[in-house]
Structure formats: C-alpha cells, structure tokens
Amino acid sequence: MGLDEAGRGSIIGPLLIGGVVIEKSKLDQLSKIGVKDSKLLTPNNRNRLLKLIKNISKKVVTQKICPSEIDEYVSKGKKYRRLNYLEAITMGQIALNQDPDIIYVDAADINPKRFADDIRSILTKDVTIFSAHKADQKYPIVSAASIVAKCERDAEIAKISEENGYFGSGYPSDPRTIKFLEGWFSNQGEAPSFSRKSWKTWEKIKSTSLEDY
Numbered sequence: 152m153g154l155d156e157a158g159r160g161s162i163i164g165p166l167l168i169g170g171v172v173i174e175k176s177k178l179d180q181l182s183k184i185g186v187k188d189s190k191l192l193t194p195n196n197r198n199r200l201l202k203l204i205k206n207i208s209k210k211v212v213t214q215k216i217c218p219s220e221i222d223e224y225v226s227k228g229k230k231y232r233r234l235n236y237l238e239a240i241t242m243g244q245i246a247l248n249q250d251p252d253i254i255y256v257d258a259a260d261i262n263p264k265r266f267a268d269d270i271r272s273i274l275t276k277d278v279t280i281f282s283a284h285k286a287d288q289k290y291p292i293v294s295a296a297s298i299v300a301k302c303e304r305d306a307e308i309a310k311i312s313e314e315n316g317y318f319g320s321g322y323p324s325d326p327r328t329i330k331f332l333e334g335w336f337s338n339q340g341e342a343p344s345f346s347r348k349s350w351k352t353w354e355k356i357k358s359t360s361l362e363d364y
Contacts, residue, residue: 152171153292154246159234160322162323163345164345167214167307168215169303170246173208178291178292181291181292187288189287189298189301204299214241220237226349239266239269244273246274256282257284257287258284267281267282315345318331323350323352333356
C-alpha cells in the first residue's frame with residue numbers, strides 16, 4: 152500500500168489522503184504507465200493516470216479531513232503534535248481497513264520513524280512500514296497515492312469554487328486566494344466554513360480588514 156496527502160498547507164478546502172493497494176507482481180506496471188509525483192504532472196495527465204491506476208490496483212481509496220477537524224487538532228497545541236499526528240492516524244485508519252502487508256508512506260513528520268510509529272499504533276497486526284521524506288518521488292506506489300489524493304483534492308476545490316466564487320489555488324501563497332478571503336471577511340465578518348480558521352494567515356487578513364474601517 153502507498154499513502155500520501157494533498158492540500159496539507161492550503162487554507163481553503165479539505166486535506167485529502169490517498170491510498171493505493173496493489174499486488175506486488177503489478178508494482179512495475181506503475182512505472183511503465185508513467186506514474187510520478189503528482190506535483191510534476193499536469194491536471195490532464197493526473198486524471199489520465201488515475202484511470203490507469205484504478206485498473207491496475209486492487210483498491211484505490213481516499214479520506215477527506217475537513218477544515219474544522221484540522222482546526223481542532225492545530226488548536227490543541229504541540230502536545231498533540233497537531234496536523235502531523237492527525238494525518239498519521241488517518242492513514243492508519245485507511246491501512247487498517249485495507250489490511251496491507253507492506254506500507255510505503257510520504258512522512259509529514261520531521262521524524263519519519265515517529266510518523267510510521269503513529270500509523271502503526273492504529274493497526275492490529277505487525278506491518279512493515281517504509282516511511283520517508285519525498286517518498287512520492289522515490290516509490291511509484293506512493294506516487295500513485297499522491298495522484299489519487301491530488302485528483303480528489305482538485306475535485307473538492309472545484310466544487311467549493313463553483314459554489315462560492317473563484318479563489319485561485321486555495322493556498323496562502325496565492326494572491327488570488329488572499330484577495331478572496333479578504334473580500335469574504337469584509338462582507339461576512341467571519342471566515343468561511345470551508346477555510347481553516349487556525350491558519351496564521353487569518354490574523355493578517357483580520358488586521359488588514361480592521362485597518363480599512
């Protein structure tokens with residue numbers, strides 16, 4: 152099984168975890184179809200590969216972590232290791248449901264072993280876990296998971312945009328996203344439900360809005 156996420160640093164929309172379960176004998180097929188880190192692929196290529204991944208894999212799964220759940224963990228403080236821990240235990244739940252023998256995962260924690268241990272704490276049997284930084288660039292099975300997560304995340308963002316207006320990528324580094332959130336806060340007096348209110352970006356947006364009065 153490969154596990155990866157999409158949308159970790161975004162201020163708008165959910166964080167998506169993608170999981171791909173495949174028979175060991177079919178692993179080489181992922182490389183043959185051109186699977187690579189989703190960030191290196193165009194949206195069209197990601198969607199094309201997603202269909203091929205589903206055909207090759209035993210199981211393809213996603214798990215959505217909504218902004219309110221992210222805010223809850225971030226607000227708990229360092230004692231709970233915040234988003235890293237939430238991500239790890241969610242991956243653990245996905246793995247528990249799919250019962251793989253080996254897991255490859257892109258570690259969100261600065262300590263890859265700790266990230267693997269957090270995943271393992273959810274499991275009910277001994278599973279080999281390869282946890283590494285940039286695993287989506289090293290292991291095709293994790294690359295496949297990154298594509299699954301990214302495609303689902305893009306679909307979620309498109310839906311939010313269609314219902315509420317265009318806001319760019321949803322990341323704090325995107326000026327279009329910041330402009331949208333500033334306008335929303337000025338008009339509504341609060342952050343939208345589809346944004347992560349615990350992000351420090353909101354402190355700046357709120358202070359900027361107050362200066363306008």
